[in-house]
Amino acid sequence: MIQNYQDLTRLEMEAIDKENTLVLLPLGAIEQHGNQAPLGTDAIIAKAMCETIQTEMEKTNPDFPMLVFPVLPVGLSTEHKDFCGSITLKPMTYYHVLYDICESLAHHGFKKVVLLVCHGGNTPVAQLISREIRSDFGLCPFVLSAGAFDDPSVQATISEGNDFDFHGGEMETSMVMAVDENLVKLETSEKGIQKNQTLQLHAGWLASDWVTEQGKPIGIGGDPKGASAEKGKLILKISAQQIIEQLLKIHHAKL
Numbered sequence: 001m002i003q004n005y006q007d008l009t010r011l012e013m014e015a016i017d018k019e020n021t022l023v024l025l026p027l028g029a030i031e032q033h034g035n036q037a038p039l040g041t042d043a044i045i046a047k048a049m050c051e052t053i054q055t056e057m058e059k060t061n062p063d064f065p066m067l068v069f070p071v072l073p074v075g076l077s078t079e080h081k082d083f084c085g086s087i088t089l090k091p092m093t094y095y096h097v098l099y100d101i102c103e104s105l106a107h108h109g110f111k112k113v114v115l116l117v118c119h120g121g122n123t124p125v126a127q128l129i130s131r132e133i134r135s136d137f138g139l140c141p142f143v144l145s146a147g148a149f150d151d152p153s154v155q156a157t158i159s160e161g162n163d164f165d166f167h168g169g170e171m172e173t174s175m176v177m178a179v180d181e182n183l184v185k186l187e188t189s190e191k192g193i194q195k196n197q198t199l200q201l202h203a204g205w206l207a208s209d210w211v212t213e214q215g216k217p218i219g220i221g222g223d224p225k226g227a228s229a230e231k232g233k234l235i236l237k238i239s240a241q242q243i244i245e246q247l248l249k250i251h252h253a254k255l
C-alpha cells in the first residue's frame, strides 16, 4: 500500500516494515517557468506525479509497500536565479538537506529511498549524495527522473514546429494544466529559442541563454502555446507508468 509519510502516526510508523518499504522523496524546485507557468511548476508536477504513481500502482500492485515523502519545494536553481521569483539553495546546502533527510530515514531502519528528480538541476547533487549515503549508512538511494520526456507517446503530444521543447515549454505547462488550468496564463506565453551553443558544448548554461525570436531573455525552451490539460494528463500517466516499472525493479533488487 502506498501512503503519505506525513500522514502516519508514530505508532503507525513503528509498525511499518522498514526492510521492505521504499521511501519516495520527490525533489521539486521553485523557479521561473516563463511568462505563463507558475514558479512552483516543478513542485506541482512532483506532487501530481506521486499521486498518479499511486493511482496507477493501485490498479496492478495494490500491496506495493511505499511511503511518499512530502515534496521538497526548493532545490538547486542557480541557472534561473536572475529571473524574478526564483529561489535556490546553494549546492552544498542542498547536499546537506538531502543527506540529513536520508540519515534520519536510515536511523529509523529504512533500506531504500528513491529520489524522484522533478527538476533536472537537482540531479547532480542527488547523484552525488547517493553513494555517500549508501557508504555511510547502508541506506541505498536510487535516483529516478520524473518526466518521460523522450518517450515517443510523450513526444507525440508536442505541437508541430515546436522542435526544442524543454524547461517551461509545452510539456511542463501541459502537466500543470492537468492539475489546475487556472495556474497557467497561456495568453502571456512567448516562445523560447536557444541563443547559443551552451548545451552542445556541455557548458554551464543559464536560463538567460533562452531568448525570444526578438532576442529577449525568456528562460524557457520551446513554445508553450499548444499546451493543454489533456496532454498533461497523458504525460503524467506515461511518466508514472515508466517510474512504476523502475520502482518494481528497485523493490525486488537485493543489495
Ligand SMILES: [Zn+2]
Residues within 6 Å of the ligand: 033, 041, 042, 118, 119, 167, 168, 172
Ligand atoms: Zn520545470
